Amino acid sequence: MKVNTTVNIGGLVLKNPVMTASGTFGYGLEFEEYVNLNKLGAIVVKGIALNPVKGNKPQRLVETPAGIMNAIGLQNVGVETFISEKLPLLKKYATPVIANIYGTDVDGYIKTAQRLNDSATAGVEINISCPNVKKGGLQFASDKEAVSTMIKEIKKVFTRPVIVKLSPNTGNIEEMAQVCEDNGADAVSLINTLVGLSINLKTRRPNIANVFGGLSGPAIKPVALAMVHKVSKKVKIPIIGIGGIMNTTDALEFLVAGASAVQIGTANFIDPSITGIIADGIKNYLEDNKIDSVTDITGTLEY
Ligand SMILES: Cc1cc2nc3c(=O)[nH]c(=O)nc-3n(C[C@H](O)[C@H](O)[C@H](O)COP(=O)(O)O)c2cc1C
Numbered sequence: 001m002k003v004n005t006t007v008n009i010g011g012l013v014l015k016n017p018v019m020t021a022s023g024t025f026g027y028g029l030e031f032e033e034y035v036n037l038n039k040l041g042a043i044v045v046k047g048i049a050l051n052p053v054k055g056n057k058p059q060r061l062v063e064t065p066a067g068i069m070n071a072i073g074l075q076n077v078g079v080e081t082f083i084s085e086k087l088p089l090l091k092k093y094a095t096p097v098i099a100n101i102y103g104t105d106v107d108g109y110i111k112t113a114q115r116l117n118d119s120a121t122a123g124v125e126i127n128i129s130c131p132n133v134k135k136g137g138l139q140f141a142s143d144k145e146a147v148s149t150m151i152k153e154i155k156k157v158f159t160r161p162v163i164v165k166l167s168p169n170t171g172n173i174e175e176m177a178q179v180c181e182d183n184g185a186d187a188v189s190l191i192n193t194l195v196g197l198s199i200n201l202k203t204r205r206p207n208i209a210n211v212f213g214g215l216s217g218p219a220i221k222p223v224a225l226a227m228v229h230k231v232s233k234k235v236k237i238p239i240i241g242i243g244g245i246m247n248t249t250d251a252l253e254f255l256v257a258g259a260s261a262v263q264i265g266t267a268n269f270i271d272p273s274i275t276g277i278i279a280d281g282i283k284n285y286l287e288d289n290k291i292d293s294v295t296d297i298t299g300t301l302e303y
Contacts (some may be wrong), residue, residue: 001287001290003283003286003287003292003293003294004015004100004292004293004294004295005239005279005282005293005294006293006294007041007238007260007261007284007294007295008030008162008168008238008260009042009123009163009186009187009188009238009240009261010123010156010163010186010187010237011126011161011186011262012042012096012123012160012161013162013231014041014042014096015094015262016035016039016040016041016279016282016283016294017255017260017261017262017282017294018040018041018251018261018262018264018275018278018279018282019040019041019042019043019044019098019240019261019262019263019264019273019275020042020043020049020074020245020263020264020265020268021044021242021263021264021268022044022045022046022100022125022165023046023047023072023100023179023265024044024264024265024266024268024269025043025044025046025135025268025275026046026078027046027077027082027086027090028043028045028064028086028090028093029089029090029189030115031238031272032099032264033269034273035256035272035273035274035275035276036204036276037090038092038093038094039275039279039280040095040275040279041095041099041263041279042095042098042122042123042261042295043087043090043095043096043097043098044098044099044100044263045082045099045100045178046075046100046126047064047074047076047080047100047101047102047127048076048079048082048100048101048102048112048116048230049074049076049078049101049102049103049104049112049164050078050079050103050108050111050112051074051078051121052077052078052081052124053073053075054073054075054291055072055073055074055075055121055286056072056073056075056209056210057209057286058209059207059208059209060072060073060209060210061208061213062198062207062213063143064196064198064215064217064219065219065245066217066218066219066233067109067216067217067218067219067220067244067266068099068215068216068217068266068269069193069196069198069207069208069210069213069214069215069216069217070193070208070214070216070226071208071210071212071213071214071215073210074102074130075085075095075228076094079101079112079115079116080115081256082099083115083116084118084284085119085292086281087119087124087209089119090177091120092192096122097120097121097122098121098123098124099103099116099119099124099125100124100125100126100127100165101113101116101124101127101157101165102132103125103128103130104129104130104132104133104134104226105132105133105134105209106132106134106140106149106150108154109126109150109154110150110154110157113154113157113158113162113292114157114158116210117157117160118159121160122161123160123161123162123163123186124150124158124161124162124163125163125164125165125189125194126150126163126164126166126183127149127160127191128141128150128164128165128166128167128176129141129165129169129192129214130165132146134176135146135297137203138186139169139170139172139206141166141167141169141170141176141259142167142170142171143177144176144177146182147164147176147179147180147183148179148182148183151164151180151183152160152183152273152284153181153187154183155183155184155266157201157269161186161187161298162179162184162185162186162187163169163186163187163188163189163240164185164186164187164188164189164244165189165190165192166180166187166188166189166190166191166192166222166227166229166231167191167192167219168190168191168192168193168194168224169192169194169245170222171197173190173191173227174230174233174234174240176232177190177231177234177239178235179234180235180237181235181237181287185235185237186238187237187238187239187240187260188231188238188240188242189237189239189240190227190228190231190239190240190241190242190243191220191224191243192214192242193214193215193216194214194215194216194220194223195214195215196212196213196214196215197211198213199210201227208289216236216243216244216265217244217266218246218247218266218268219244219266220223220243220244221243221244221254222253224241224242224243224244224276224293225241225243225253225254225257227243228241228254228257228258229258229301230289232257232258232273232299233258233260238260238261239258239259239260240259240260240261240262240263241254241257241259241261241262241263242248242257242262242265243264243265244266244291245262245263245264245267245278246248246266246267246270246274247267247274247277247278247281248278248281248282248284251264251278251281251282252282252297255294255297255298255300256297256298256299256300256301257301258298258299258301260295260298261296264278265295274291275282276291282294
């Protein structure tokens with residue numbers, strides 16, 4: 001039986017719904033020897049800003065029960081180096097590259113997207129889980145006005161799909177998804193990490209130099225599934241589900257909850273070939289269950 005694994009994310013057609021989650025797959029190239037990058041629906045690269053950023057001082061990552069916590073501090077090579085040194089090396093793969101972008105003010109986001117428009121980047125994913133320096137560190141994720149402006153302006157300068165990556169940490173995620181749809185976002189992805197704290201009792205110090213970190217992995221899967229499902233009831237644009245996806249079953253659950261595609265994050269640290277395995281697993285599931293198209297699974301949760 002020939003099954004159809006393609007999905008359409010705001011005009012971007014992917015050969016299957018499996019993407020990498022930003023920050024867990026480097027710039028793609030680091031994983032070349034572990035997974036055939038041609039197998040992936042899309043490669044979402046580490047968050048990119050206008051200028052290079054060194055990130056936080058160590059310790060930046062710690063294991064937690066059923067997950068990890070990180071405070072990398074958005075380390076990145078900057079948009080110019082990404083375009084001149086990283087992107088050309090991914091050209092040999094027939095897999096779209098989506099640039100996850102961030103800034104410390106709205107202007108920074110817009111300029112980064114504008115610069116990427118003249119590159120082979122297939123889409124941008126806007127990470128709004130960042131503090132706005134011009135508003136005293138207020139998270140963009142809880143600032144509907146800033147997010148509206150950002151999307152409208154980025155749509156003017158970036159001509160391919162614009163995905164907004166939502167934060168689980170602030171306010172009402174369904175309302176923010178609605179703001180994204182109303183202002184022209186082509187898709188939303190969710191969730192980013194949940195704020196956490198890990199303590200060393202002996203030293204009574206945090207295990208992460210930044211004190212707080214972002215929790216990811218299996219621990220957050222039920223939270224992510226609930227948010228994906230709630231958002232799917234609110235908006236019509238495609239949803240990309242993220243959070244604790246460790247295997248094919250997890251990925252399929254996100255589709256049932258209402259996602260059109262998924263991103264794999266923390267699982268890459270356990271098995272760097274997991275994205276290819278899940279892509280194959282979804283195809284096998286369709287064949288075994290005689291389901292013509294992966295889109296037939298999206299939003300089929302019954303209750
Ligand atoms: C080490 C690390 C770095 C991350 N860096 C970024 C980033 O630069 N931009 C972003 O939007 N999300 C970043 N994330 C969040 C992931 O893309 C993802 O949303 C989150 O980890 C939840 O998915 P998971 O449970 O499958 O890991 C990072 C996560 C980890 C673990």
